[in-house]
Amino acid sequence: MVEFKGTKSSWGLVAKLFHWSLALVLFWQVATGITLHNMEFSPLKMGFIITHKFFGTVVFSLVVLRLIWKYIFNTHPRYENIPLFHKLVSNLVHFILYGLVILIPIQGTFMTWLEGGDVYLLGLIKIPPLIEENFILYPEALTIHYYSALILTAVFSLHITAALYHRFMIKDKYGVWKRMSFNKNKV
Numbered sequence: 586m587v588e589f590k591g592t593k594s595s596w597g598l599v600a601k602l603f604h605w606s607l608a609l610v611l612f613w614q615v616a617t618g619i620t621l622h623n624m625e626f627s628p629l630k631m632g633f634i635i636t637h638k639f640f641g642t643v644v645f646s647l648v649v650l651r652l653i654w655k656y657i658f659n660t661h662p663r664y665e666n667i668p669l670f671h672k673l674v675s676n677l678v679h680f681i682l683y684g685l686v687i688l689i690p691i692q693g694t695f696m697t698w699l700e701g702g703d704v705y706l707l708g709l710i711k712i713p714p715l716i717e718e719n720f721i722l723y724p725e726a727l728t729i730h731y732y733s734a735l736i737l738t739a740v741f742s743l744h745i746t747a748a749l750y751h752r753f754m755i756k757d758k759y760g761v762w763k764r765m766s767f768n769k770n771k772v
């Protein structure tokens with residue numbers, strides 16, 4: 586039977602779909618972001634920026650929906666037998682990840698307004714600019730955007746390393762991998 590909501594040992598189908606789709610879009614987003622950083626101004630770069638802005642708003646929308654699902658509708662799996670240190674560090678890492686994937690798209694949106702550009706949520710709904718254009722502040726905003734993306738990359742690399750450690754090194758002895766996996770039986 587498909588479990589949409591979380592159970593004692595699983596985050597449930599909906600949370601898993603949110604988690605893995607966000608992971609995919611975020612890989613794309615960071616990869617295109619870093620590529621943009623190294624590109625000279627050109628029509629190709631302009632095209633990249635349009636796609637980057639679109640997927641940036643996809644990231645934001647997925648995170649908001651995911652948090653609503655997590656805190657309002659879903660039931661959470663139990664953390665049984667996990668050492669307190671693991672629990673604290675993983676909760677901290679999850680908190681920082683959520684913080685960054687909310688803040689970076691908002692900051693990217695403000696940065697776009699600074700250079701006089703428009704932002705469309707999911708390519709459909711124009712978000713009315715909340716600030717005036719300001720070309721003097723733009724380079725600083727771009728630097729903040731870039732370094733925040735590097736911090737995000739570092740934190741989610743840590744998260745992935747921890748997940749792989751649970752999966753392969755300690756053979757998922759606390760069931761942490763299985764909770765987020767689509768394949769409940771295989772570790």
Ligand code: HEM
Pocket residue numbers: 614615617618619621622623634637638639640641642644685686689690691693694696697704727728730731734735737
């Ligand atoms: C989690 C989501 C995002 C990540 C990880 C991310 C990451 C990046 C990175 C690494 C760059 C390269 C910065 C540089 O050239 O130094 C970049 C550029 C850019 N980002 Fe984002 N970004 C995200 C979301 C957004 C959003 C939502 C928007 C606006 C709607 C946005 C707008 C831009 C623009 C306009 C540039 C190009 C700036 C330029 O080269 O002039 N980003 N992004």
Ligand code: HEM
Pocket residue numbers: 596600604607608611655675679680682683686741744745748749761762763764765766
């Ligand atoms: C290949 C990449 C990834 C792997 C292998 C992975 C693996 C996992 C695993 C095994 C869990 C369950 C941990 C637990 O129940 O305590 C988990 C939870 C979580 N992951 Fe990932 N993850 C990846 C990418 C990401 C990314 C890019 C984010 C960025 C937002 C992220 C955010 C989270 C959060 C916040 C949780 C806690 C559960 C929740 O709030 O839904 N993960 N991840």
